[in-house]
Amino acid sequence: MQTMYEQMDTAALDAALADLTRQVDEVKAKGLKLDMARGKPSPAQVDISRPMLDLLSSGADLTDEGVDCSNYGCFEGIPSARRLAGEFLGLPADQTIVLGSSSLNIMQSVLIHYWEKGVPGYTPWSKLDRVKWLCPAPGYDRHFGITQDLGIENVPVRMTETGPDMDEVERLCAADDSIKGMFCVPKYSNPTGITYSDETVRRLATMKAAPDFRIVWDNAYAVHDFTDTPDVLANVFDLAREAGNEDRILGVASTSKITFPGAGIAFFGSSAANVGEVANTLKVGLISANKLNQLMHTRFLPDLDAVRAHMRKHAEFLRPRFACVEEKLEEGLAGTGCGTWSHPHGGYFVSFDGPEGSAKRVGALCAEMGVKLTPAGATWPGGNDPHDTNIRIAPTYPSVEELSEALDVLVLAVKLVSAQLAREARA
């Protein structure tokens, strides 16, 4: 599709450029300092979890169904927390482990485990000449960082409206045994906000792949709905088990965006065999996780119903912010041909795509105008967005007022860069 600037005659385009440049200069003079870079809840949103802090006082019962949470032991996690993890992931409680605050840390530990020791019966990945990993893109930069850090070759696969391009995923996995795994954020995917279709989930669970192929199923936004029409994700564990692939799926999640970011509890779940094996290796480096934090969490959020009720409070903060993004982009860019964006029902991000070759320039221009965005390219492995179009908008941290200002800046930057690109193509 052509942008409105490409359709202008050169005189009109030059006039538009002059006008946009003047507007940019005006914004620069304001000395703004706004941040739309990372998926953090706003301070007021975080505060809704403060009542949890009153639940473990000095006089509290610090046991959980007979387990003393104030001393060493119970490596796999306390009973109430494993039950919550099971509900959360869609697995029996005894197929879960509840650990410290970070699901990213669990993913890294489990991949290092396979890297060093291999999937039982197969060569350790570190001993193979080449190990590749599928990275649906745009995706989550910290995922890509884990495999990159191990020396695994990240292979991008384009995201679609229904999840990763499954024809491509199936073709690659069937043809290449060196592909050992894949990252998935199956619900409200970071950053596109889409939820994998039932068909995508089924194909991931059943497709042909290397016998030691593993899917990191990072259900980071499992309950992070903010509309009345939440997406519904199929249970990948059931589908994989039915297909005899139950060891394929490594489920993770955490309460970082439910209670306190960085201070929540994190869940791992998989087949019984995987859980036993992963527990044995993780035990080498951990006596037991912070069970008092687990206890505080399950007293506050004893089951998934309680979690959902709590998430409705979070939604009150998220809904106006996502509405603001939609409104500002629609108002500023609809019909211009300068961009498309996602319309998520949950999660933490809006994914924006501008004209080819625009994203890095838009990011730099926004920075000059005082608005910090996630670095352009970050949503692709190695920071390499092949068409340089994608920008991740993280609207949750700023106030609606700040967000509104920041989006005006983004719209202006997209327009100026689009006009510049149109002009340069003519020069």
Added chain:
Amino acid sequence: MQTMYEQMDTAALDAALADLTRQVDEVKAKGLKLDMARGKPSPAQVDISRPMLDLLSSGADLTDEGVDCSNYGCFEGIPSARRLAGEFLGLPADQTIVLGSSSLNIMQSVLIHYWEKGVPGYTPWSKLDRVKWLCPAPGYDRHFGITQDLGIENVPVRMTETGPDMDEVERLCAADDSIKGMFCVPKYSNPTGITYSDETVRRLATMKAAPDFRIVWDNAYAVHDFTDTPDVLANVFDLAREAGNEDRILGVASTSKITFPGAGIAFFGSSAANVGEVANTLKVGLISANKLNQLMHTRFLPDLDAVRAHMRKHAEFLRPRFACVEEKLEEGLAGTGCGTWSHPHGGYFVSFDGPEGSAKRVGALCAEMGVKLTPAGATWPGGNDPHDTNIRIAPTYPSVEELSEALDVLVLAVKLVSAQLAREARA
């Protein structure tokens, strides 16, 4: 030294054996169930930290010197916690990182880092034909497990009254570049309870070793004194820096045996270069640690003086238990030649050595009588105590009454096994 049973004539020995066997049968009939296996504080001892739980209530200020502890960020740890870590380890605050609850986990992460990537400028340890690690023994089984799990060859070095046998350590390190590191619990060593002498610390800091040689300086019992004559440990970081070896020392500690086991905060500290490098690699798998737990801890224990005052309360629980061990062993075994034991001024263990070839049998016999001990051999790498003499006594968890009973059982088991060994030598 001969045991009293070796000195008896055979008739007297057979009578002693019959008498001891009868006593053992009587104990078995009691159906005891006592545990002296792991270094856990007793429930009443843990309870002294309960007031900490009241410090972060829903209305509390959740910032630490400007850092919002309730949201992502501040990977290295909050300012007050790094300051405490610095005081604790004997380093400037900016040469520390404060992470989750487990120092064991930090040690594992750091060793995996060197395993995968190597010390900067040197070959990754995983790419070397052979990597060896010095393990002062008797020592801490979980230390040995970390290196063993990576495929590193653990090399035992005998502990002395002043620390590891430094002549042997220096000889090995000077001769063999494949020795890449060493575990140390320098104060109230697990399990012997001794504190490294100034001379030992100096030699460790200054000795010749491979350029990528690293010492894990696990100061787990830094403030865990329970007598009025606490041991004093030299500052290894200062000595290493003066010798140009400041990158050699990897300091760790945690509050697990200060506040709540498994739910404390853990410290890492080293040279500025090491801290920067380790932080960069750990950041790959962690956005930020649980800063609310850090904040709760530093509000409770703002500095080392507060920690020491708190530790004096812990000592009230530990002193009578260690006195009971001393009294029971003295009463039961003094002058018998059947055992020697340590007399620590702090820490969590008493190290006991029986006759050659006795430890496994004593452990099994105690188990039959209903007393669980740390598995014999656990204090040596690979579970292989070359003389089968060492038993780790962990007296902290049981009540003094239970402990007293358990020690009677241990004394009886040591006597019977000693008598059996004497009889078998004659057969």
